[in-house]
Amino acid sequence: MDQYAAYAPWIMMVLNGFVAGFLASLLLGGRGGIIRDIFVGILGSFVGGALVQAGWLNLPYFTDSPWLHLIAISTIGALLIIVLARIIGR
Numbered sequence: 001m002d003q004y005a006a007y008a009p010w011i012m013m014v015l016n017g018f019v020a021g022f023l024a025s026l027l028l029g030g031r032g033g034i035i036r037d038i039f040v041g042i043l044g045s046f047v048g049g050a051l052v053q054a055g056w057l058n059l060p061y062f063t064d065s066p067w068l069h070l071i072a073i074s075t076i077g078a079l080l081i082i083v084l085a086r087i088i089g090r
Helices: 002-028 034-054 066-089
Strands: none
Touching: 002 034, 002 066, 034 066
């Protein structure tokens, strides 16, 4: 099991990206696939993290599960990416 420990952050990033991208596509009614959901969710986590670092996004911290906090930030970032892509695409 120790041989897989180095891949754990990457696996968590992909899972976080999938959940955030899936939630964003559900909220905005997009049709994509699992690859698009993962890609948008991972990009959304970078955008959401940048917004938190800049002080433009302040969410209450979920003490019960810090993973929910990361999902919320990533989903907000993914929503922004989808909206921006739709604006540019028109």
